Amino acid sequence: MDTTELISYNPATLVEIGRIAATTTAELDSMIESAHDAFLGWRHDRNLRKGLLAACSYELMRMSGEIAPLLTTEQGKPLAEAASEVWTAAKSFAESARIEWEPESLAAHTDVRTAFIEVHPLGVVGAIVPWNFPIFLMAAKVSAALAAGNTVVVKPAESVSLVVRKVVDVLAGVLPAGVISIAVGGPDLGRALVNHPKVRKVSFTGSTTVGKQIMRQASDTVTPVTLELGGNDxxxxxxxxxxxxxxxxxxxxxxxxxxxxxxxxxxxxxxxxxxxxxxxxxxxxxxxxxxxxxxxxxxxxxxxxxxxxxxxxxxxxxxxxxxxxxxxxxxxxxxxxxxxxxxxxxxxxxxxxxxxxxxxxxxxxxxxxxxxxxxxxxxxxxxxxxxxxxxxxxxxxxxxxxxxxxxxxxxxxxxxxxxxxxGLPFGGVKSSGFGREGGAAGVEDFLQTRVIDIKL
The missing domain is CATH 3.40.309.10 (Aldehyde Dehydrogenase; Chain A, domain 2)
Incomplete structure (x- = not known):
């Protein structure tokens, strides 16, 4: 079948700035399988993850001079704002790298029984990011998800696919294969990501209308979601x-x-x-x-x-x-x-x-x-x-x-x-969504609790 292309335009000049091949459903399946395979090893070594997240922060700062102009050209914001966004994204990785949490705690112990509670990552995370702050909002999701031990497939808004792909390429150059990947395309691809049985969490930032649609879609596979939606502040x-x-x-x-x-x-x-x-x-x-x-x-x-x-x-x-x-x-x-x-x-x-x-x-x-x-x-x-x-x-x-x-x-x-x-949790209430990003609460949003109850 023919490959569909996404075309990006400069919103200031309306001039085409580039094209990118849309991800097919088969390619998305392959990405998710690779992310699932990578998760089996990535989840176990927190010290390795911390070091690599710090390296991701460094690489984003080092590449800011290339990323920021592309962000301005594709999204429209002034160059100083674009540079600030890239640096804030880098800070998100540095912040997530330093966050600590207790991996387990003893819940009960007797002569005949021991039970302990552990927190562990979920698996493959789908991160769906909007066009207004595509780099920072992606980083807030990705850095916390990776710190917790998950792997991530990023799906950006179609109109900012070029700059998000560039950033994902930078991160993928630091991280092990399969830990992060990018799928570009329209709503059909987003639905395929949300409904995939091996996607264990979806984090979405965007409109309340689309957030409600994602909630309905995620209910088919009982997939937990974090939604950061509209805010008439x-x-x-x-x-x-x-x-x-x-x-x-x-x-x-x-x-x-x-x-x-x-x-x-x-x-x-x-x-x-x-x-x-x-x-x-x-x-x-x-x-x-x-x-x-x-x-x-x-x-x-x-x-x-x-x-x-x-x-x-x-x-x-x-x-x-x-x-x-x-x-x-x-x-x-x-x-x-x-x-x-x-x-x-x-x-x-x-x-x-x-x-x-x-x-x-x-x-x-x-x-x-x-x-x-x-x-x-x-x-x-x-x-x-x-x-x-x-x-x-x-x-x-x-x-x-x-x-x-x-x-x-x-x-x-x-x-x-x-x-x-x-370093502070961020998110909404009512129709502005639920779940939090940022700081320890942002990492906790990508962890789950399990009880190990042992009869001696």
Missing amino acids: PAILLADADIDRAATALARGAFFNAGQMCIAPKRVYVPTALVDRFCQAFADRMDDLSVGDGLDPATRVGPLHNVRQLEIVSHVLEKAIAGGATVVRGGDRGTDLPGYFLAPTLVRDIDDSAELVALEQFGPVLPVVAYDDVDSVLSSLDNQEFGLGASVWGNDVENATDVALRIDAGTVWVNQHNALDV
Whole structure:
């Protein structure tokens, strides 16, 4: 049969940058068999794994100068952000390499019976990664899975297959044969990976809609899943918030990777009396957010990754304006380049009922919602479907922390946002998913418990 090719395009210029042959079902079966065979040896030597994971970290840092430009060209983000992503991925491997856990503990011992509890790896893991942060999100899954003693088959979003393959090739050059491999293709290949009887765990990052589909598919083989899904993350400014500090941090976070970040601040709740001050301060921070090709050193905000995302964000922005919202800054393309551009945009005079606020639009548009009662804001958030991240801003840190404790989300920051640490667990609640990545909790997500009960 003919081999199908995946074609990658630069989202800033719409120029083709490369092609890669899609993985066939037979090739996927072979990869999984090789991963299963490699698992039988890989699982046993933790010291070997720790050393090789540290080597993977080093190799990613060493190859950053080649990986980052390809990531920018294929995904669209500015080169500085791409380099940061590669380095953060390298840190994930270093962090996973140092994590310790007790392999077994004695549960009972008598003259006639001994029982002990052990934790051990699952087997072959399917790691399905999205297009917005393909290198870091892959590394978070892969490093933890490998540290625990599993082997991994990576399935990237089709549109970032070139850069993910390059990174997997770098890692495969360090690791034993079969420990890591990459399968590239569309939804049919993803379903084949999830449903394969020798895949013992699936870790997925992406939309809530696709996450639900993966849960249904995994139920056929009773395969455990970790899901890191959507997150329409709010930032809440309290009456005593430092406006300049909040505006500076939130402007940086809201438009990082053109707003295509699951934990980016996607709506800001501001006391009515402070809205004018906040909007002015925030707009001032937008002055140096030049839009363009990510390979241009002057670019601070690149394109959206694909035309569908541009259409979604543009549509909800247009609906908000038609409904009476005011554009404070932005709203145009921001460049003459032919790609999928939308300039960073700040919107006010809008409430929770607008799609721009209620939905995760996943783009460089930030709505400001005025409020008079923080309890009503918290009640509204409690009734919404997402619970990935949030932030609370106030000079009275104790009071701000008390508000943060009332928000049902996987991570709630106080006087900061997007402050990720690879040593801390990360994940969501409600429709934002379940399971954790990062730190010891991320490794534990790839381990299982077994009781050995012996009659003497």
